[in-house]
Amino acid sequence: MPPGIPAGYRPYQPRFGGIARQGGIRFAAWSSAASRLWVSIFDEQGNREIERLDLMREGEGVHALFVAGLAAGTRYGFRADGDYAPEQGLWFDPDKLLVDPYAVEIDRSYAYDDRLAARRGEGTDTAPLVPKAIAADLPKPVPVLPPLFQPGGLIYEVPVRAFTMLHPDIPKRQRGTIAALAHPAIVEHLKKLGVGAVELMPVTASIDERHLPPLGLRNAWGYNPVTFMAIDPRLAPGGLKELRQTVATLREAGIGVILDLVFNHTGESDRLGPTLSMRGLDSSAYYQYAPDGRLANDTGTGNTVACDHPIVQGMILDTLRHFVCHAGVDGFRFDLAPILGRVEGRFDAAAPLLKAIRGDPVVGDRVLIAEPWDVGPDAYQLGNFLPPFLEWNDKYRDDVRRFWRGDRGMVGALATRLAGSSDVFAKAGQGASRSVNFIAAHDGMTLADIVAYEHKHNEANGEHNRDGHNENLSWNNGVEGEAGDAAVAKARLDDRRALLATLFASRGTIMLAAGDEFGRTQNGNNNAYAQDNEITWLDWTGRDQALEQCTFLLAAMRRSAPALSDTRFLTGQPPAGSEISDVAWLSETGEPLDETAWHHPERHRLVMMLGGADDEDCRLAAVINGDRRKCMFTLPAREGFFWSPATAGAADISQPVPGRTVIFMVERKMGRAHAEENRNG
Template sequence: MTSLGATFSPDGIRFAAWSSSARRLWVSIFDDSGAHEIDRLELQPQGEGGHALLVSGLSDGARYGFRADGDYAPERGLWFDPEKLLADPYAIEIDRPYQYHWRLAAKRNEGADTAPLMPKSVACALPPLLPALPPLFQPGGLIYELNVRSFTKLHPDVPEAQRGTIAALAHPAVIEHLQKLGVSAVELMPITASIDERHLPPLGLHNAWGYNPVTFMALDPRLAPGGLAELRDTVAALRKAGIGTILDLVFNHTGESDRFGPTLSLRGLDAQAYYRHEPDGRLVNDTGTGNTIACDHPVVREMVLDTLRHFVRAAGVDGFRFDLAPVLGRVDGTFDPQAPLLQAIAGDPLLADRVLIAEPWDIGPGGYQLGNFSRPFLEWNDRYRDDVRRFWRGDAGTIGALATRLAGSSDVFARAALATSRTVNFIAAHDGMTLADLVAYEEK
């Protein structure tokens, strides 16, 4: 299959997208402001669902988006509407953040062109690829999960223009604080481009955590105004200080939500393929967000692998934490620890030695899979969290459980008779109260 996204060549930029169901695909080219569509060119079929076109006269920084046409039958997972501008799933940069608007979710022929509402994908030449250095973090170290924006937004020592951004994590005052705590690696809550859920704007609220992605490779401009170079430089500064960088990535769903959600990218290109559906055409909701990525589809599998490779090669990250990771291992809806995507990650020459951490549950059938992932995946251990909290609270009869947790949770991870545990012990995370609040308050 043809390589996807925007690829530079001496003759121009080659644009490519994949859809097994669209009858026609176009690339829309915009001016430097992203406000005006200056050309709309049809991509040519390349076989196996690939569509591509080489466009001459374009240079680094060109702004673009895709459009697709075909049947519009949401009850069958078909949402084609050429009035919907679509973000390139392989975009590595967008020109502004996503903002929810009801017109993004309008039915075909009931809404205007969404180009004025959509960020534009930016065709960027990648910097020289980094050597794949061994991961800095090793099991047994201390991981600090942090939200990039809130961690530095009010920090008095960080320059005001940097506060709340990835670059702030490289500030000497921040690094000194992390070193003082004995942090081995920071685990950055999602930094890729996301969108607010539709119920938040009317309430005057925003999704602060970022677990509602649209484009998997493009960083959120609010967190990385300096683009990929900002992440790259920060990872290097942390590494120089002896601190690894783990990215929390969300491959289980997208911000296109349920059938009432917006059409932003994958839905408009080929929702039948990119998302899992019930036999009657309804979207599967193993994530609680309205949709579930079809990680057992070969094209989705390659997109996930390409995303992981991108962040290793272009930014030098040390590893990944996978949100609702059973979704990545579902084959025809059932979790399989030997699922093709999980095996592909574990067997990839560039990824196999990375720190790979699974959140081992989702809300689908058989969704609780603690202890059932295979090496080299580590797993968030909620049983450690619960037993330590019970002991801390003073519950009777908890000493034995505490000893088991401190010794690596052999009742969970010794099933394969391995010499070492795969547990990632934690007491507090973003799903609940902070550690400081946990020991200060009796209840929420």
């Protein structure tokens, strides 16, 4: 038993899949409605079906067979027969080769083909069109160590393929893969940013939406999985071992790995979609159906996985255990997470699946992050998940954007977001914030585009700019197309610096989208899911190195200020053992903000002064000038202390603070020489 797993607990012993054992392979699948199931065995190339064997009923929907003489590496798929009535959730068709939902490896990537969606009797055998599962001989589990990442750290959201496709230091054969994340150049960059964990956008095998191939496009994000455990061969030619080694290398550098997993829907889509796996095995059990017999669409993608079904819950838990025990990951981000907690159409934070995840001996101590919304009923659940779940905080994103856009009366909202969003997360006696603070993510405009485009530009997606959010809370700081204009360029750089500084000044967990630290752009595209090209590939050669250096300094400042990574809610009172309050909110004159100032619609200036910035109980001040005019700021003086820039060589408040600027000042104890100089004026 690997270290860290409770004695007697078997962390990954699934009942289903193709598992190599001594003398052969046991194949098992689940279906409550199929009249007959087969396993199809293929040759070493996965091209020719060698034999088709009946699985035997074992009761409770389990169909299984032990085939002697087969070994790990055998390529296989399932077939199922039964009634064919799609309007009743019955899609049985023996001509459809079905990928094992428990496959941990597949021999090729998924590729959309119209023949995969043919009705029974209308098409041909789909075996040549779909990947074959590879029977697993799983490696010895890794030691299950405590997660490196702790709440309050920096999460770095990474699209694996786009991240390194253009990186000049990565060997061309390795670009765009999980292995590239372990390259010394990448590790060095992550360490300069102070990354606590990389959050990998989906790396499990996915398929393009059916409308993309005719447009010459392909899904670049991976949020359209078919099976939950198998890693996409395009991202990891080395399969599970590649992920495992990369996790180990990053862990040695002090960086955890969080996997972004999609359990809310699959690429089998709506009634016109392809039959690839769970639909052909037992669609009525694996997917949610509306009372009128149609597939439920709480995801906006055509189907919704039935996360309230015990067989689905078991598969999801097995998936999580698999990635912890065989890859060593720190945790998981759950896409459209309310679906995991929806029971009989309503969200319940204590739903069986969410409860099981929190209480699982292997999974329960991992980093768990919810995207707390979807498009179904009872859809918006920000703040309603239970600890230890962290939650993506779109209120933080929106209020920070509104403040820097120049919206009126936003000082109070900004202070609340900087302090950890107690209005959202201080529930049921919870004393710490579970907010994941972010300004930009994969979905939406990049941080650089927020200040350069007032409106989205999604024309390249082939939907006549109709897709994506229309309201981005963005602004055009200058005139589009005038990138050569020095004034416009400077104004946009100032705003980007201000947004990044605000993020790094925020209490609790923060998330930075890869490339935002050096000004990545998607040319205004706020829904670039279909752009597996230079629109989404990070331009390392042309990156804004001045902005990048600014971000490195912000990261260093944050690492030196424990008060910023603290997740406890601020009270305005001195914490135990201290004589200074944990926070003070000040005007530019150094005086506490009164009610009039808090609510003044034209106020765009604020000072957040935190106590306990270091072991000497010094204070840290974030001086925020959201106005376009420069202004003198004054900070409260304390005998025996003086204020200086938080990082060497940074700007301070001895001169008027320029507009659209955030400056960090730290209070330091006076040495003898400094005290004498101070007394002499």
